[in-house]
Amino acid sequence: EDQVTQSPEALRLQEGESSSLNCSYTVSGLRGLFWYRQDPGKGPEFLFTLYSAGEEKEKERLKATLTKKESFLHITAPKPEDSATYLCAVYSGAGSYQLTFGKGTKLSVIP
């Protein structure tokens, strides 16, 4: 059974204070790892897909990296508008085409 664990559960940063969110996963064969951003009461917004260890992707202040056991979402010089819950999900392709999500990291960026 695929499993995803995200840490920390919550993170408070001062504006401009860079940090990283962690996503550890256990899957039978990783076909893709996804990062989403979710604002309160809204649906998840797609950020990145990573397919293989060593892969990196960037978008504005966000950079996602992938190893064989975990992924990191690095946030550089965050702004208050980066405050949201960040969700990590994996797709193993074993059986049904479902995403298995972690519980998320709630990020708060204080001005």
Added chain:
Amino acid sequence: ETGVTQSPTHLIKTRGQQVTLRCSSQSGHNTVSWYQQALGQGPQFIFQYYREEENGRGNFPPRFSGLQFPNYSSELNVNALELDDSALYLCASSLESTETQYFGPGTRLLVL
């Protein structure tokens, strides 16, 4: 390009009732997946429809059922509602069943 839309946005039902939630997929997408998200949790996979056929199911009882129509829109039906069914129900569409999933805004269901 129109994104994924869902209706209604909010719904209040009582225990034992039945509910139907609707989803219109993003233009050109032939696959729809449904997820249930309880407060403070990540989304949990309910099932996926690909070209009008169920293409995988999570650990949800048979009272959760669905349909996909020829235009690739979809419905989620839940019978005999229970209090624990209160959650945000998310629909996601993808170009093909194995491609990146894009989510709609969700339907907030409250069961009293």
